[in-house]
Amino acid sequence: MMPTSPAKRPRPLSPNIQIYRPQLTSVLSIANRISGVVLSLGAVVLVIWLLAAAAGPEAYAVVQGALASWLGQVVLFGCTFAFFLHLCGGIRHLVWDMGYGYELSLIYASGWAVVAGSVALTVLAWIASLLLGD
Amino acid sequence: MMIIRSSDQVPRTTLLKRFPVPRNLGVGPESRIGRGKTWPALAGAVRVKAFEIYRYDPDSDDNPRLDTFEVDLDDCGPMVLDALIWIKNKVDPTLTFRRSCREGICGSCAMTMDGTNWLACTRFISDMAAPATVYPLANMRIIKDLVPDLTHVFAQYAMIEPWLQTRTPEPERERPQSPEERSRLDGYYECILCFCCTSGCPSHWWNGDRFLGPAALLQAYRWLADSRDEATGERLDILEDPFRLYRCHTILNCTRTCPKGLNPGKAIAEIKKMVLERRT
Numbered sequence: 166m167m168p169t170s171p172a173k174r175p176r177p178l179s180p181n182i183q184i185y186r187p188q189l190t191s192v193l194s195i196a197n198r199i200s201g202v203v204l205s206l207g208a209v210v211l212v213i214w215l216l217a218a219a220a221g222p223e224a225y226a227v228v229q230g231a232l233a234s235w236l237g238q239v240v241l242f243g244c245t246f247a248f249f250l251h252l253c254g255g256i257r258h259l260v261w262d263m264g265y266g267y268e269l270s271l272i273y274a275s276g277w278a279v280v281a282g283s284v285a286l287t288v289l290a291w292i293a294s295l296l297l298g299d
Numbered sequence: 300m301m302i303i304r305s306s307d308q309v310p311r312t313t314l315l316k317r318f319p320v321p322r323n324l325g326v327g328p329e330s331r332i333g334r335g336k337t338w339p340a341l342a343g344a345v346r347v348k349a350f351e352i353y354r355y356d357p358d359s360d361d362n363p364r365l366d367t368f369e370v371d372l373d374d375c376g377p378m379v380l381d382a383l384i385w386i387k388n389k390v391d392p393t394l395t396f397r398r399s400c401r402e403g404i405c406g407s408c409a410m411t412m413d414g415t416n417w418l419a420c421t422r423f424i425s426d427m428a429a430p431a432t433v434y435p436l437a438n439m440r441i442i443k444d445l446v447p448d449l450t451h452v453f454a455q456y457a458m459i460e461p462w463l464q465t466r467t468p469e470p471e472r473e474r475p476q477s478p479e480e481r482s483r484l485d486g487y488y489e490c491i492l493c494f495c496c497t498s499g500c501p502s503h504w505w506n507g508d509r510f511l512g513p514a515a516l517l518q519a520y521r522w523l524a525d526s527r528d529e530a531t532g533e534r535l536d537i538l539e540d541p542f543r544l545y546r547c548h549t550i551l552n553c554t555r556t557c558p559k560g561l562n563p564g565k566a567i568a569e570i571k572k573m574v575l576e577r578r579t
Contacts, residue, residue: 176448177330177355177363179411181438181504183322185552186414187315189303191501194550261549264572267565270304272551277302 189276197254200247207244245290249283306557307417309426316428317414335364338390344371349430350382352394355441363441366391367430379427380408380419383445396445403558406493410445411437416495416556436498438507452494455511459519459537464530480526487521487566489559490514496553496563502546510546511538513553513563520566523573532577539574547571 185191210232217228231237257275260266266275301310323331335354340347347369355363368386375385380398387394397407401420408419411434413427424431439447465474497503497512511519519538522528538544544567553563 174360175327175329176357176440176442178327179353179435179437179439179441179447180326180330180332182318182320182501183324183326184317184411184414184432184434185437185499186313187318188415188552188555190551190555194501194548258549261564261568262571264565264568267551267554267562267568269306269554269562270302272554272564273302273304 189273193254193276193279196250197258200251200254203244203247204251207247210240210244242287242291246283246287249286249290250279253279253282253286303555306555306560307421329362331362333362333364335366337367338369338386340369341371341389344369344373346372348372348382348424348427350386351430351432352383352386352445353434353441354394354444356393357443370424372424375424377423377425378420379412379422379424379431379433382424382431383408383419383433394445395443404491406491409436409493409495409498409558410434411498416499416558418493418495418558421558436494438498438504447498449494451507452497452512452514453492455515456492456518458511458543459515459522460530460534461518461522463522463525463528464533465527466529474527476526483524483526484521486561487517487524490517490521490561491559492518493558495556495558499552499556501550501552502548506542506546509542511543513547513567516544516547516570517561517563517566520570523570531573535570535574535577538570544570544574 214228214232217224232241257266257279260275266272301312303310332353350368350370351365352368353363354366368390370382370385371389374389375381378401380401383394383396384398387396396410396419398420399405399407401408403418403421406418409416410419412419412422413432416436419433433445435441435445436447439449440451442448492514494512494514496517497507497514500513502510503512516538519534523531523534528534547564547567549564549568551564554561554565557563
C-alpha cells in the first residue's frame, strides 16, 4: 500500500446531524431545549404585561389588546404548549435522574406520554381559560 | 405512535428522514459531500436495490461523494454487509470497509445505515429504505470510504483505564466473585466497542473533544460495577467533570442504537448516582 501523506489535508468528517435520523429520543431532547428557550422569551412577555399593568390603564389596554389579537393568542398558545412540554419533559428527566425508566420500551412509553400529556394539558388549559374567562 | 421495545426494531413509519437543517450545516470544506457515480445493475439482474454509499479516496484531491450502486438481490446474501461485499467483488473492488466476524460480535462493520447506527452484518437489506443509504459511522474523521478513524474514541476508552485495578495483596489463587456479584456486569461486559452509541450521540457531536461519550462511559461503569475492582474512588475522580461525564443530557440515542441491546444511558445514570452518593 502506498504511504499516505497525513499532512496534506484534514480527513473529512462524516456527516452527523445532517443525516442522522430524528428519533423520539433526540426529538424530545431538542424539543425540551427549544421549549425552555420559548419559556424564557415568554417570561419577557409576562414582565411586559406586568409592567404595563403597573404603568396604568392606558398602557395595560395596549398590551392587553396586543395579547388579545390573533397573533397574540397564537403566541400565548405556543407558550402554553411550551410550558406543559417542558413540565412533562422535566418530570421525565427527574425520574431518569433517580435511575428509573431506562428500558427502551419505557423510554418510548414515557416519551409518547410526554407528547400526549402536554397536548392534552394545553387543550384543557385553553378550554378552562375560555370557559372561566370573561 | 409506536413503542420501540428493543434497539433492533426498525420503526414502521418515519415522520422525518433527517432533521430539517441545511445539508452543509457546520460542515468544513473538506467534508462537503459531492455527487458521485452511478453504477448500474449488471445485465440479467431481476431484483435490484439501489444503495447510496459514501465514498472518500484519500489519495485523490476530491471531496467525499455519494455513489449509487444497483445491487442484484438474487445474487447477494441477506445482510447489508453482504451487499457491500457483493459490490466489492462484482462492481468496484476499491470500495473499502472494515469487516471481520460477519455475525455481530467483532464490531468492525459499524456504520450509519438509513440514518441510524448498526452493524452492517446484522442489518437486513429488506429492512432498508429504497434507496438504501450507507455512510461511515457519523461524526468521525474518515480514512477511506466507510472506514472511520477511531483513534480519538479509543483514546477516550483508554482514559477510563479499562482493566482490573487492585490494592490488596495478590491472593494465591484467583479473586473470587459470587454469581450475584458477577451478574452485576450483565448488560455491560457484552460491549463490543463498535462505537455505534458514541457516534450517534448529539452531545458527543458537539463536545466530543471533552465528553467521553456513551461507549467509554458504559465501559467505565463496567469496571465500577466489578466487585473485584478496588479503584472506585480514583475512577470516579477521573469521571467527575462537567464535560467528561456531565455532558450526557440523557438524550438516549445511545440506548436506541446499541446493536447489542445494551443500555449506555442506564450505565451513565448509575455513574452519576455513584458520584452523588459518595458526596453524602
